[in-house]
Amino acid sequence: MKRNSRLSLALHTLGxxxxxxxxxxxxxxxxxxAGTNPVVVRRVLGSLREAGLLxxxxxxxxxxxxxRAPQQITLADVYLALDERLVAPQADTEEHNCSVEHALHARVSKVMAEVxxxxxxxxxxxxxxxxxxxADEGMGE
Amino acid sequence: MKRNSRLSLALHTLGxxxxxxxxxxxxxxxxxxAGTNPVVVRRVLGSLREAGLLxxxxxxxxxxxxxRAPQQITLADVYLALDERLVAPQADTEEHNCSVEHALHARVSKVMAEVxxxxxxxxxxxxxxxxxxxADEGMGE
DNA sequence: AATACGCGCAACTGCTACTGTTACAAAATA
DNA sequence: TATTTTGTAACAGTAGCAGTTGCGCGTATT
Known part of the structure; x- marks a missing residue:
């Protein structure tokens, strides 16, 4: 995996x-x-702690x-805590030199936001x- | 941009x-x-040619x-032609060692497919x- | 036929992001 | 005090991507 490795690790652990x-x-x-390194775990779970999940x-x-109770932690909470966004959105400081770029950006960003x-x-x-x-396996449970 | 640069270039040009x-x-x-290199353009547009758009x-x-006529080319055609996928999906050849991974993968991949x-x-x-x-500007139109 | 032009493709070089690793400081407990 | 565990910084290794160069091939002009 590439982009989802942090999310996978987080959800796996929360599970x-x-x-x-x-x-x-x-x-x-x-x-x-999880087959990884303790420091990596701390980095990922650290984000969840900052978000108040852990x-x-x-x-x-x-x-x-x-x-808090597991019933009160949703997949969305985790997704947001890790700052994963499907569309790289934020500071769109690009110059839109021509009208095609304007129209394009408007359409695409609207669709992405909806998705x-x-x-x-x-x-x-x-x-x-x-x-x-x-089943009952894993991590000493 | 990072992941969207190919898509941006393609859509900009098609516009x-x-x-x-x-x-x-x-x-x-x-x-x-577009402020880039001719070879890069050929690479990206080459994908659109393979998909029959150009x-x-x-x-x-x-x-x-x-x-074909611009009315018959949608943003979805371009997205698919470039093989952009929100969720890295395909060959999921990972071993799911524990039941949490099973349940996790099932849930997440279902949501991602729907999205x-x-x-x-x-x-x-x-x-x-x-x-x-x-407006009338750009590329000698 | 010879030349010029534009694409096709392969190979190579940075650049960037991310994971993995090491090392050490800080906090908490026995 | 000694041990354990987190917190964090620094660095190496890897992978993907944009950019670049070079050369071959097809096509139109002359």
């Missing part, structure tokens, strides 16, 4: 957390399960935990309990 | 072509107008032309006449 919200997990264990603690009994809203609406319909799987 | 479908344009002129000819009076369809539907509603601008 496991949704099973056992009380358990505190350390980044090393999460990384081992809490982290240092020290002996430290690690990562859900900041982005559609995506967010669909992602909002699913919370992370829905992706917690069923 | 101009929609104004004067008879005129044949050479890649050097198109590149000069024709190109060598030699003295050679260059690029629309393969992709939404996008294509919206893009299909606009043909390249709509992005041809209005």
């Amino acid at each position: 496991h957390m949704a099973r056992d919200p009380e358990q505190t997990r350390k980044s090393a264990d999460i990384a081992a399960h 809490v982290s603690e240092s020290g002996h009994a430290g690690g990562w935990r859900l900041a 982005e809203q559609t995506l967010l609406a669909k992602l909002s319909e699913t919370n992370i309990l829905a992706i917690r799987g069923s | 101009h072509m929609a104004r004067d479908p008879e005129q044949t344009r050479k890649s050097a002129d198109i590149a000069a107008h 024709v190109s000819e060598s030699g003295h009076a050679g260059g690029w032309r629309l393969a 992709e369809q939404t996008l294509l539907a919206k893009l299909s509603e606009t043909n390249i006449l709509a992005i041809r601008g209005s």
Whole structure:
């Protein structure tokens, strides 16, 4: 994967957390399960913490935990927390030299904005309990 | 831009072509107008030719032309011709080791497929006449 | 036939973004 | 105090893409 690796890692981890919200997990264990590096895990989960989805603690009994009930965390929350946007939107500081560019930008950005809203609406319909799987394996649960 | 540069170049060029479908344009002129390189133009427009949207000819009076009426070329045609996909979809040859990954992939890919369809539907509603601008400037028209 | 013109294509060079890795400081606990 | 775990900065490796150069091929002009 390329663009979705952060999102995948985040959702995968949240899926496991949704099973056992009380358990505190350390980044090393999460990384081992996901086949990546603890620092990468901290980077990604750090974004989720900034968005208020997770809490982290240092020290002996430290690690990562859900900041609220799994029912109250949707896929849209995660998507927004990671700043993933389908259409690279923001600061469109480009000069539109000719009228074709004007018309083009107007049409395309309108469509993209609508699609982005559609995506967010669909992602909002699913919370992370829905992706917690069923069997009992993984990360010591 | 990053991911949209090919799409922008393609649509920009088609917008101009929609104004004067008879005129044949050479890649050097198109590149000069778009602020890029003739080879880049040929690469991008080459994809549109493979999709049957454009024709190109060598030699003295050679260059690029629309393969059919501008009313019959929609933004969706261009999007598909360039193989742009919102969700990197195709060969999903990844091992889904745990049930969370299963559930996650199922949910996310379903949402993404639906959004992709939404996008294509919206893009299909606009043909390249709509992005041809209005004023008379650019590329010698 | 010879020449000029424009596309087709391959190869190479930066540039950018991202993941992975190492190293170290800060916080919390035994 | 010593240990554990996060937080963060710095750097290497990788992949994708735009840009560039060079050359071959087809086509129109002369």
